[in-house]
Amino acid sequence: MLTVSNQIDFLKERNVGFEVIDEEEASKYLTNNTYFFKLKSYLKNYQTDAQNNSKKSEYIESEFAHLQELSKLDYALSRLVLELASNVEHAMKVQFNQHIMNPISDIDVDELANTLLSSKTIRPLQNPYTESLYNSCNPNFHVWELWELLGFNDQINLYSAFQAKADIGDIATRNERNSLLFVTRMIRNAAAHGSCLLANVRQKAPSLANNKGSDHLIMREAMQMCEKKIYQKNRAKNLQIQLDTLIVHNFAAVLVSHLQFVQSQAVIEYGSTKVDTFITRVQKHQQGYYGHSGNHHITRNKHINNTLNAIIELCQGYKQQAAKYSQIPSIR
Structure with missing residues (x-):
């Protein structure tokens, strides 16, 4: 002082x-x-x-x-x-979207997302830019809606879980990619x-x-x-x-x-x-x-x-x- x-x-x-x-x-x-x-x-x-x-x-x-x-x-x-x-954050979502548009497996991405986030309460955080999206989707969110609502860390975890589930690349490469993102x-x-x-x-x-x-x-x-x-x-x-x-x-x-x-x-x-x-x-x-x-x-x-x-x-x-x-x- x-x-x-x-x-x-x-x-x-x-x-x-x-x-x-x-x-x-x-x-x-x-x-x-x-x-x-x-x-x-x-x-x-x-x-x-x-x-x-x-x-x-x-x-x-x-x-x-x-x-x-x-x-x-x-x-x-x-x-x-x-x-x-x-x-980088936007590019990660774009690549995630590419996987969804061209599915390489029968993975239910929404189910994976909701399972991963089951212990987390998603809130609109009083954000007028996403409040209407939150209200229209809650409680059943699609993954592309979660991209607009989740923080960067949760998005990284979701993408990482999807890559592991879909067996995209080898484990070492996925770990390196996630380390860079972290x-x-x-x-x-x-x-x-x-x-x-x-x-x-x-x-x-x-x-x-x-x-x-x-x-x-x-x-x-x-x-x-x-x-x-x-x-x-x-x-x-x-x-x-x-x-x-x-x-x-x-x-x-x-x-x-x-x-x-x-x-x-x-x-x-x-x-x-x-x-x-x-x-x-x-x-x-x-x-x-x-x-x-x-x-x-x-x-x-x-x-x-x-x-x-x-x-x-x-x-x-x-x-x-x-x-x-x-x-x-x-x-x-």
Whole structure:
């Protein structure tokens, strides 16, 4: 519950400078553009490694402008994730619909759906866009109606159950597909709820917290997308190393999912345009704020800079693969 003036004092105590943006401009930004708790979260990227083993707060020197830029990049990244993930969700429904239009077995899809959802009460959630659909269908829903009423997670579970029942593909492929969808949904939800995706770029992905190494599926697919080889840990380059972190790992899953699930050439091309715009935005202040430029030969913040480099490399890999798609293949 600090005043804006107290908030600036708080930041000063943690080695945040106000040379690029002065205190007056910073005060306006903290008043009109964001709130302190959100901006302060990016300081986690400036905590020293020594702090992990100590209760003492130690921070690398930074600028208010650097935290502000992270906030803006976070917003841009969230918008991109939401748009691409929405395309993936729609593409999953389209492919599900293809199976229904061209049945490969005598599966009663509605019965499967209602059995899967028997313990779940479907509600209209006071949504005027789906309320009339809900009222006209309840309690006997067809699967194509459920696509409009269910959340992404339930849709993934339903599609997964259908694939297993219809024996579509092998088990390993289905599991990989579902893993990509799960991670895509996870980061989509984080972005939709305004979570700070770049608050701690060193954070390991949950599946990697046991120190048993990378999630090999996303690692493999992301490196393949970027046409890179996977090396032993001691020889790994930046992208492979950064794929162990939460944000790079999850963002890679979104890009890979978009390439694997979306079958519309126009949507892929549009996604490539959005990704290209995002690369330009990331690079706007990257070297000056986090890398090295001019007389500043030491990387200002290696963790942020390496993360942004990895994100850019993933985006470039996506663009490279998207350009090859003269005709979008079905899911492998």
